[in-house]
Amino acid sequence: MKFSKRFSIAALLATATALTPSIAQTVSDETSPEARLDIPDGQTLYGKNDPNVRRATAQVNGEIITGTDIDHRLALIVAANNNQLPPEEVARFRAQILTNLIDETLQIQEAAANEIEVTDAEVNQYFDRVAQQNFNRPASEVEKYLVSIGSSVATLKRQIKGELSWSRLLSRNVRPSANVSDDEVNAIIERIKATKGTTEYRIGEIYLSATPETMPAVTENARKIMDQLRQGGNFVAYARQFSEASTASVGGDLGWLSLAQLPPSLATAAANMRANEIQAVPSPGGISILLLIDRRQVATSDPRDSVLSLKQIAITFPAGTTEAQVAPLVKRFSEETSKINGCGAADEMARQLNADVVNRDGIKIRDLPAPLQQVMLDLQVGQSTPPYGSLEDGVRVFVMCGRDAPQEAASESFDEIMSRLEEERVNKRARIYLRDLRRDAVIEYN
Template sequence: MKLFKRLSFAAVLISATALTPLIAQSTPDSGGNDASLIAPDGQQLFGKNDPNVRRATAQVNGEIITGTDMDHRLALIVAANENKLPPEELARFRAQILTNLIDETLQIQEAAANKIEVTDAEVDQYFDRVAQQNFKRPASQVEKYLTSIGASVATLKRQIKGELSWSRLLSRNVRPSANVSDDEVNAIIERIKATKGTTEYRLGEIYLSATPEAMPAVTENAKKIIDQLRQGANFVAYARQFSEASTASVGGDLGWLSLAQLPSSLATAAAGMNSNEVQAVASPGGISILLLIDKRQVAMSDPRDSVLSLKQIAITFPAGTAEAQIAPLVKRFSEETQQIAGCGVADEMAAKLGADVVNRDGIKIRDLPAPLQQVMLNLQIGQSTPPYGSLQDGVRVFVLCGRDAPEVAASESFDEIMSRLEEERVNKRARIYLRDLRRDAVIEYN
């Protein structure tokens, strides 16, 4: 997916899928002003700043951001984290949401100043697509759902308009100058060939910029975010709201990268991380909160890319059924299904157990939940997995009917590499563009 040509709103309430790799951050200010902050020690503040006074709303070049705007955005985040955010996190999210809304307003205003129009019909079309793809329901039902959690259709459509406006603005004003030569692409292809068999990493990133003076405060903020992530908070939702990199719009997903493509500090951290681990790392211009999503071998076939043909046999339990009643049912289900000898008898066994059968084809091992991946790697054709599930969702086994191993390792094509390099350059310049808009803005807090 190209970041500025197609938008993903999965981060609103569900996890994002694999998306375009992005960037190693460069120094945040490359606009020519290299003067250090003039603030000698031993001087005093004339006046007081009360940290308990929070300015909840603002006017951005005369355009008002209301408390309702912020409440609706916050409701999306609370829902994404299953209503588990503690009060101190809510206060911090409100501050970040206001920052995001200010940036979004600046982006829409700049697009309008450049005579770039995003029509209501285009926004509605994207909203309908989001409703079907991410909420799995018609747009009218999504409207009711958003209202029920304290959000609104308007806030999601505003977000869509902001990203479409910014995307088109960058496509016109920035992308044409982000040229990549054939020699640059060929150099990367040669490097990939030279590193065949080494490890690639799929990473998620929440990037927080920081000047040297602000580094202690930003570090403390990063620690709080990591604490919440380790307690089960949604990484995609946090990246969406907190990350200052352009990958925020895709839930922080950097895609597949070799260590050579990362700044040294991030490369060192990634090399020592385990899957689903998060940690804060000093990176150029700030701090990166990294999530290791997955690993694979460069230009080598990965058994987890094998494509499976499965039969799913599932039993469900009436609401309110006690665990003591369910245990013997699960025990019998397990014993009987382990006797299955091939997919040809799976339907007969399911009928005997009063279970449902669903054929599932084209499933990659790496797309299965982690507990099932290793089981599938070791399973023989015709065998079934141990029972997997929960009291609420039911218990199921998967019978392996077929497995097609990948013959050739997937690798980036010439065009894909060129596109990725162009996106990196566009994203770097986009951060500078937004920085300049912030500097020129007239912002009044209420």
């Protein structure tokens, strides 16, 4: 049986802030006279049309899910994918959204049956906090943005209510029995000590279950997802909607793992993958689409965790400037900035070049774009990077003003390991709980 997770509210809001809604264009009646309706004047409209009322798409124990509900959720996903979902992906997402809405309804209903209440005031408070944290603006402005992309504040508040209801239900009915013994934690600590210095991999996974009969269809589905991801699709968004693993709720992030902790097929693939590479790999019970997010040495400090103090010197180009026009400017910019010897000289050099200067402190090397990471690792304090940028965004160099070496990497504490194991057990039992709710529900589709 398929198991799916919903988008987390914070991640949806965070992704949506930077997006601009697309504007639909229509053809006027004057250019298409054949589209006119030959209706006499003076007619009467009987009754009212409410655009918010739609025919039910499904009923879950008598509670209606409408096409509008699906449209509003879909608008968030389209925005999260830069408004570039092809038609066939839209159709697949609509089907998955309906599944998610059914699960969400069952979760809210089960919480209510257990006398767990989530008040409107609590939902509004959570929404206000998330809006401020992710948009840095009042919730009222976030509401306007959601409307502009074809969604609504109601759909996010409904999602908030579902997540709070399910979380409280699991805390009462599942978490107390998800006990982890001290011996289990100590065994993991000993294993970490024994593997110090070996490589760990941070992996994202979209897991699709399959039987021998469904394997061809699941393989084709995996291929389509891979195509969209390679064209710039949002891995986190696809994992939340399509992955059947418990990690779907965190965008498919498996965290840091050694190869020994992975099934053999996944371990072989991960060992040979490059950072940000995506592969589809056979896995127990189905197919896993893997993303190699990063790799590191176990319990060993990583130079990429060094914290930098930088000075950014940037020049921009007027709209319409061609590459041929930019080339001599970039050449001079590169030659002059390469002469910088220490951050104290950066401001004067910027003035001569009519460039902007911005201080950038507390920057980790691993958080920089990949082409800059190796440059920064080799750079000495007082030196500058080669120019980096584009015609549209301008060109910049970074002068290294200081570097704080990373502290010796600390392993997870006893309490952190215990908390992680408990969470894994809660997630596993939550899947079983939701499966039973689906099995007992009366669901009617239209």
